[in-house]
Amino acid sequence: DVKVTQSSRYLVKRTGEKVFLECVQDMDHENMFWYRQDPGLGLRLIYFSYDVKMKEKGDIPEGYSVSREKKERFSLILESASTNQTSMYLCASSSPGEGLGGELFFGEGSRLTVL
Amino acid sequence: SQQGEEDPQALSIQEGENATMNCSYKTSINNLQWYRQNSGRGLVHLILIRSNEREKHSGRLRVTLDTSKKSSSLLITASRAADTASYFCATDRGGANNLFFGTGTRLTVIP
Numbered sequence: 001d002v003k004v005t006q007s008s009r010y011l012v013k014r015t016g017e018k019v020f021l022e023c024v025q026d027m028d029h030e031n032m033f034w035y036r037q038d039p040g041l042g043l044r045l046i047y048f049s050y051d052v053k054m055k056e057k058g059d060i061p062e063g064y065s066v067s068r069e070k071k072e073r074f075s076l077i078l079e080s081a082s083t084n085q086t087s088m089y090l091c092a093s094s095s096p097g098e099g100l101g102g103e104l105f106f107g108e109g110s111r112l113t114v115l
Numbered sequence: 116s117q118q119g120e121e122d123p124q125a126l127s128i129q130e131g132e133n134a135t136m137n138c139s140y141k142t143s144i145n146n147l148q149w150y151r152q153n154s155g156r157g158l159v160h161l162i163l164i165r166s167n168e169r170e171k172h173s174g175r176l177r178v179t180l181d182t183s184k185k186s187s188s189l190l191i192t193a194s195r196a197a198d199t200a201s202y203f204c205a206t207d208r209g210g211a212n213n214l215f216f217g218t219g220t221r222l223t224v225i226p
Contacts, residue, residue: 004157033213042203043158043216058213090157103148104205104214106157 003027006091006107013114019078021110023091030096032074033104034058034066037088046089049074050096081114088112119147119204119217127223134191136220138204139184145207147180148214149189152201161189161202196226 007022025032031050035043035058045058047066055066063085067075074093078085088111092104119140128134138147146165150158164171164180164187171178177190191198201221205214 031213035216040218042218045213045215048213092158103160103163104150104158106150106159108157109155111155 004091004093004105004107006089006110008110009108011110011112013081013112015082015114017081017114019081019112019114021076021078021089021091021112023074023076023107024072025074025091025093025105026072027093027095027105028071029093029105030071031094031102032068033092033094034064034074034076035090035092036060037090037109043090046076078112081112083114086112086114119206119215121202121204121217121220123220124218125221125223127225128194130194130196130224130226132194134194134198134222134224136189136202136222138187138189138217140187140204140206140215141185142206142208144182147178147187148205149176149178149187150203150205150216152203152219154200158203191222194222194224196224198222199224 004025033048034046037043049055049068065077090109091107094102094104119138122137148163149161152158162173164178175192180187201219203219205216
């Protein structure tokens with residue numbers, strides 16, 4: 001059974017803290033993505049990666065960075081958390097073999113609250 | 116925004132009825148996908164329809180695509196309480212390997 005695992009389902013952090021959200025996939029997928037989901041705004045792409053050590057900015061990269069040191073792992077980093085980063089964060093992966101815009105496999109999400 | 120936009124935002128029906136959700140988008144696409152999300156969970160892929168296809172079926176799901184109108188519809192037939200979820204359409208970015216998601220339709224099926 002294919003799987004995308006996000007390390008934490010719920011996190012509570014304080015303003016200014018550094019936050020790491022970890023995502024691991026076991027499908028040997030090249031592509032990995034971080035989205036955030038907010039009511040009324042749908043899913044918005046933060047960063048994505050097509051290969052190890054590669055990263056591309058999505059639609060809302062400000063305030064975030066990412067790390068892809070291994071193929072199976074894609075980390076989202078909030079260097080200095082702010083209250084407007086309170087959100088649900090969703091990690092996803094896909095294979096380029098699926099063709100352009102192929103099916104995404106999602107993790108269960110990490111709900112982050114910044115106080 | 117180049118996101119897909121779902122319509123309606125919320126839909127409430129009785130068990131056994133059909134549910135129809137619509138999606139409109141703005142740019143040319145290679146394919147359009149529909150996803151389902153149970154409350155507080157991740158998204159699950161339902162179906163993908165390519166730009167050269169007009170209709171596709173999967174079990175109780177029927178998806179249509181009209182590229183001239185830049186719109187798609189998802190029909191769930193004989194709905195069940197377990198179909199209660201949010202449904203999202205997603206479009207590729209005409210050559211990119213990442214997806215735009217709409218804001219979703221919240222479907223409630225009343226037993």
